[in-house]
Amino acid sequence: MSGNSFGTLYCVTSFGESHGPAYGGVVDGCPPGLELSAADIQKELDRRKPGSSRHVTQRRESDTIEILSGVHQGRTTGTAIGFLIRNEDQRSGDYSAIAEKFRPGHADYTYWQKYGVRDPRGGGRASARETMVRVAAGAIAKKWLAERYGVAVRGYLAQLGPKKIALRDWAAVGANPFFAPDAAIVPELEAFMDDLRASGDSCGARVNAVASGVPVGWGEPVYGRLDADLASALMSINAVKGVEIGAGFAAVGQRGSEHGDEMTPQGFLSNNNGGVLGGISTGQDITVSVALKPTSSIRLPRRTIDVHGQPTEVQTTGRHDPCVGIRATPIVEAMLACVLMDHALRHRAQCGDVTPPTPPIAGRVR
Amino acid sequence: MSGNSFGTLYCVTSFGESHGPAYGGVVDGCPPGLELSAADIQKELDRRKPGSSRHVTQRRESDTIEILSGVHQGRTTGTAIGFLIRNEDQRSGDYSAIAEKFRPGHADYTYWQKYGVRDPRGGGRASARETMVRVAAGAIAKKWLAERYGVAVRGYLAQLGPKKIALRDWAAVGANPFFAPDAAIVPELEAFMDDLRASGDSCGARVNAVASGVPVGWGEPVYGRLDADLASALMSINAVKGVEIGAGFAAVGQRGSEHGDEMTPQGFLSNNNGGVLGGISTGQDITVSVALKPTSSIRLPRRTIDVHGQPTEVQTTGRHDPCVGIRATPIVEAMLACVLMDHALRHRAQCGDVTPPTPPIAGRVR
C-alpha cells in the first residue's frame, strides 16, 4: 500500500500540492448503483472551504470538484471514481521569504531532509489543502453509509485553545463558522479568535465525532481492528497529535467496574468503549476525539535554521488559519466515514453469511 | 492486507488463541545477515510473561519460542521467519461459567455477533496473550534498529490507575514488576495493587515509550505517515483507548509560539512534536503515550445478558491481570519498533539515493 492511499476495499488515493495546478483523488471499491453527483460532494467541500469567515485563511478558492469517472447516468458504476479540484488562488510569491527557511513545527525541514528537494510553495504536499481529497472521499462514504445502513456521521469542535465547548445542540454546529455545538458560546469564540489573530499567534483545538447507527460486527481482529484503522486515519490528518476512542485517556483513571459498559436486553447502559470492543463495533455510537496542534505558520518571530544550516529567524506572513481545528470537523467526519465504509465492505465479505445467533441489543439505553 | 497482519515491508502475521494449542507468527521482510537466536527473542518475551509477580495473572506459562524458519547458522536469511509458542497452562474449565454470558467491556459480545461462533475459552483470539507475537516481532525489529541505526526503543509505566509515575530513572524500569521508572514509588504501587486485587476490581494505566536515535526522514506523506502507522499499531494493542504523539492532547491548549519546536544549528530546542513533523521523523526522540482501559474480567458482579439475550449477572473468577497496563510496556515498545523498522525499509527503498542537502541537526539540545 503506497503512502498516498488508504483503505483495503474502500480505497482512497490522493495527489496534489498547495500551489500546483490541482488536487485530485481516486476512490476505488465503491459499490455500484449509488446515486452520486458532484453536488453531493461539493456540499461537504464547501463546509471545509477557506475564506468562509474571518477566523480562517483568506485564500479564495471555490474548491470546485469535477467527477471524471466511475459515475454514469447519475449512479456509481463500481469502477474507480476519479475527481479533480483545480487550485485557483495560488500566490506563490507569498512564500518566497520562507523558501530558504524552515518553520518550527512545520514539515518544511523533514521533507527537505527526506527527499533532498521540496516544493516550498504553501507547504507543497504537506499543506492541509490535501484534506479536500479526504472530504470528497468521505462525502461518498457518508452517503453510502446513510443509505445502506442508516449510519449518520457527525462532528463538532469540542475545544478551541483553552475554551471547552460542550455538546448542547447538534443543530448549532452548522450555524456558526466554528462547528461549535452551542450557539451561546460563539461570541466568546469569536472574541478569542480576534485576539489570537491580533497577537500573531495560533492555537490548538479538539474535535469530536460520532457515528450513529453502525451495526454490531464491523472491524477485524487483531491488527485490522476498527479502532486501529480509525486511529491511523485520524492521526494522518494534518496537525493531529492525539486520538481517543470512547473514554480515551480518561480510561486510565477508571476502575473496571466503572469502565466496562453493562448490558441489558434493552441495550448498553453506558458507552465508555466508544462503540468498539475487541476492535469490533458494538452497535453503540462510535465516538472519537482528536487533538490538533496549533498552526506552525505564525507571524511571531521564531528561531530556526535556513537551508544552509545557518541560524536565522522566521515570521510567516502568508494566508494561514490561526487555528486549523476550526475547519477540521468535516475532515474528521470524512475519515471516520471512510474507515467505516471500508469495514462495512470487509465485514460482509467475510461474514456475509452469518446470521447473528442473538438479536443485537440497542446501541444505548438513554 | 488481512486483519492479522501489519506492516508494508516489515510484515508481521499472527495466529493463535488463549486456549488453543499454540500461538505463532511470521515475520516477513527482515533483511538478511542479522544475527538472531531464540534467546534474543526469549528475553523480550520473558519481560511480558505472566506469573512474574503477584500483581499479574497467575497463569503459568514459559512462553518458550521456537524459531521454525528464516534463520540459518545463526543469521537471518531474508526469508520468512516463522515461530511458535505453545500454550502450556490452559485451564479451560475456568471459563465454563462465562461461556454463556458476555462480560461487560469484553470482546465476547462482538465476536459472537460478528462471527456467529466464538471460542469462549480465555477470550479466544481476543486474549492479550496474542501480544506475545508482537513482542517476538518487536524483538527482531529492536535488534536490527539498534545494530543498523543505533536506535534504542524504551518504555515505562507512566500512570497506574490514579497514580502518576514520573520518569526519574530509566535504570529502575527493569528492576520492578511494574516497569516504573522510579524505584521510590514502587511500594506505593504495590500497596495500591494489593488493595485493588482485594477489592475484586481492576484499573487502567498509561504507558509511554521513546525511540532515540531515529534518523530524520522516516515516514511517508500523507496517509502512510509515521505517526499514522504508529497510531494504528498502538491502538491495535488490547485495551488501548487513546494514543498520543509528542505533546498529544496537551497541544490543544498550547499556542503556536509554544508548541512549534524551535531549531538551531545545535539542535531542536524542544520536542512537542514527538519527533514527527508532517508524518516524517525529525531526528528527535519519537515519543508516544497510550491509555489502557481497566481489565474487563473482574470479580465484582456486573449486569449483562447471556447468549440467549436474557438479562443476567456475571462475575469473572479466572486468572486475570487486574491491570493489563502492568505488562504492557514491552508490547508498546515492540509495536513502536516494528513500525520504525517498516519505515526504515520503506525510506531506503524510495530515498536510498538521496544525499540530504544539509547535515541533519541534533535531535535535541539539552
Place this chain on the structure above:
Amino acid sequence: MSGNSFGTLYCVTSFGESHGPAYGGVVDGCPPGLELSAADIQKELDRRKPGSSRHVTQRRESDTIEILSGVHQGRTTGTAIGFLIRNEDQRSGDYSAIAEKFRPGHADYTYWQKYGVRDPRGGGRASARETMVRVAAGAIAKKWLAERYGVAVRGYLAQLGPKKIALRDWAAVGANPFFAPDAAIVPELEAFMDDLRASGDSCGARVNAVASGVPVGWGEPVYGRLDADLASALMSINAVKGVEIGAGFAAVGQRGSEHGDEMTPQGFLSNNNGGVLGGISTGQDITVSVALKPTSSIRLPRRTIDVHGQPTEVQTTGRHDPCVGIRATPIVEAMLACVLMDHALRHRAQCGDVTPPTPPIAGRVR
C-alpha cells in the same frame, strides 16, 4: 503485501525451508462456520506427498498437518488459521557436495547474490516442499467454494515431456500416480519415466485445471482482474514458466469470428476465453494451463561456477523428482481455488447488493 503472502481477503502467508524444522502457514479471512478438520486438509496433502511412486522423489515424509488456531469445535471461527507441517526426513548430508556450487537452472545462484547468505540444504526456501502450504490453503478454499457455491476445482497432467495426454476420463486422474486423465496412456508414461530416470535427466510438463460452477461476476477491473491474479498465483508455483487462460497462445492464430464465444439464452456456445472476460468470470468453466520446466537437479554433469566464481562441474545426486510436473496437479488446483475464494469474497464485499438485471445464462451449451 509481503513476498510470502498472497490474496487480498483470503490471505495466505507461508514459511519454512526444506531442511529446517517445519513448514507452516496462516490462512486469514476464511469465513466463520465452515466445518474443517485436519483430515480435510490431509487428504489434499497426501495427493502431493513425496514417495508415493517410483516416479517421484523418494524422500519419506508423512506431511502431517497440525491445525493450531482458527478452528473451534470443528468449525472455523473467522480468526486466522495457523498450521504446521514438521519435516521428518531431512538428510542434509546429501547436499554437502553442492553447497559450494550453483546448479544450472536452480535458484541457488540468485538467492546467494540477493541475500548474501543462503540455506543450501535442499534448496532452502526455494524448495518445492513449500507448495505444501499452498495445498493446505487450497484445501480450505476448495471446501468452502464447493459448499458455498458448488464450485468444483479439478486438474490433470496434460503433457509429460513430449507426451501429450488428452482429457478422456476425469475418474482416471486419481487412479494413477501421474494425475493422467486417461488410464490407457499410463503404461507409456511409466516406461517414459523409467527411461528418463535411467538417463539421469529430467523433463518438463503441462498441467491443466478447471473450475466449474463459478458464478458470473468474480474479478475486478482493471489490474485486479481474476485472470491477472490467477496468472500471478500460477506463475509463483515453482518451475512454472508459462500460464494460459482459455485458448491461451492459440488465440494468437485465431480470428475474432472464431475466438469470441457466441451467446444464446441457453448458454455460451464455446469457451475460448476460459471463463473470464474483461477480468470477470462469465459463469463458464475457468480453464487454466501451466508449463513446468524440467527439474534443475539432475545427475548429468553440467558446467557451472562455485561460490568463489570459479568454473566447475556439478552433478546432483540427492533425492529429486525427475519431473516436478507429476506432483503439480494438486498445487495448480490449490492456487486456482485460493484465487477464486479471494475473489468470491471481494465480489460480495463490493457487489453484495447487486441483483443481476438479467438471469445469468448457462456456462456452456454442450
Place this chain on the structure above:
Amino acid sequence: MSGNSFGTLYCVTSFGESHGPAYGGVVDGCPPGLELSAADIQKELDRRKPGSSRHVTQRRESDTIEILSGVHQGRTTGTAIGFLIRNEDQRSGDYSAIAEKFRPGHADYTYWQKYGVRDPRGGGRASARETMVRVAAGAIAKKWLAERYGVAVRGYLAQLGPKKIALRDWAAVGANPFFAPDAAIVPELEAFMDDLRASGDSCGARVNAVASGVPVGWGEPVYGRLDADLASALMSINAVKGVEIGAGFAAVGQRGSEHGDEMTPQGFLSNNNGGVLGGISTGQDITVSVALKPTSSIRLPRRTIDVHGQPTEVQTTGRHDPCVGIRATPIVEAMLACVLMDHALRHRAQCGDVTPPTPPIAGRVR
C-alpha cells in the same frame, strides 16, 4: 490493494472510461530527484496513440498528458505524481446500436452481470484506452530504470495472426506501424491487415519484450516472485490470454540438460529461464511473451443475447482496432518496466546492505 492499483512500492492507480471526460492516474513511490517533463511521457503515449496508421482505430485523440503534481522545477519530489489525459473524440452515438446487446468475447456481459449497471459507451472501463495510464506510468519507470541502473526495456510484435515475425533488427521496430522487428516483412503485414479489415474480422497477436541490464537479485520469494508479478501485470493487459517467461511453454518439451542454463565465469551460456530463477532476476535479459486475442468488436454478424436475455445478433460498426496487438508493444514494455521498478525498490529496501559475496557473472555469453 484495490483493483485499480498495482505495485507495492512503485504503485500505479488508474481511472477513466472510454467516453467519460478523461483518463488519469496516480504514480506513487517514485524516488525524488528524477528529471521528468510531460514530454518524457508524451513520447511513449504517442507510440500507443490511435489513428497513427490505417491498420488501427481511426478514433482521433491527441492523448495529451497533463502532469498535476509530484514534479517541481522539472524534478520529481517524491510525492504522488497525478496526471490527466482528456478524451477528445468520443462519439457515443456509435454505441447506441450495441448498448442493448452483448458482444461475444467482450466484457459487456460480465460488467453488466457483476455491477448491475454499466457504461456501454466504448466499452466503458473495459476499453483498451485505459492502457494509456499504464504507458504513462511505464514511461516514468523506464526513465528511472535507465538512468539509475542502465536497464533498457524494449518490445516488438512477434506474430500477427498466422504470421510469425522474427527478431532481425531492433532498429526496425520504431520505423513501421506494427512494431515489427523486420522491415522486410512489413509489406506482407500490411497486405494481411488490408485483407483482414476488408473481411470485417479481427486477429490475434503475440508481443515479446526484453529488459536488458537488470541486476541479479530483484524479486521476492515465494509469492512475490518477479515472474509472478510480471505474469499478473501482463495478464491484466486487455486481451491478453497467455504469458510466458523465457522458454515458456517450450519448456514442457525440454530436458533438464537442455533447459538449465549453464554458467561460466564469463556468463550464462543460454537463457531458457528468461532471466528469472526462483523468482529472482539472474542478471540475464528478462524475456517475456504475451498472447493477445482477436478484437471482439467485429463487423461480422454474431449470435448473442440482449440485456433482456433474448437471442439476437450483433455487428459492431464503431471504430475499432482489427488487431489490438498492433498497438500493444508499448503497453507490454510499460508493464514490464513498472514491475521491474517496483522490485528494484523492494530489493534495496530489504537487501540494501548486502554485498554480493561473489561478483555477479555476465548476463549471457554471446
